[in-house]
Amino acid sequence: MHSVKFGGRRFSLPGHPVIRIILGFALILGGLLGFLPVLGFWMVPLGLLILAVDIPMARRLRRRSEIRFGRWLIRRHPKWARRFGFSTAQKTE
Structure with a gap:
């Protein structure tokens, strides 16, 4: 399902x-x-x-917009980004 x-x-x-x-x-x-x-x-x-x-084209559009929105949210409102499940931790490797 x-x-x-x-x-x-x-x-x-x-x-x-x-x-x-x-x-x-x-x-x-x-x-x-x-x-x-x-x-x-x-x-x-x-x-x-x-x-x-x-539909793969809609899937790509959704994923791109989700990434863009997540990056914007992390930059502007880190508290809300954590609430919606976007990580604010920086990976250093």
Whole structure:
């Protein structure tokens, strides 16, 4: 069973890849309509996160953005970086 970690919580995903891909695209499309009352812009990153399970291009985009965000967070807010699981320790070897 596949799962994603989002906001410090783990969510399980449907087992079939086609259903996951449809769900990911539906969340992205719903997020693009985030100005409507029921939908929100938070749906776009969640859709990309779900697509990253099955689509390598989305996986690379997610990983690059996660690394960039982690480095920025370590530089600006080390306490929050530790809270979200980004290491602030420097490796010296």
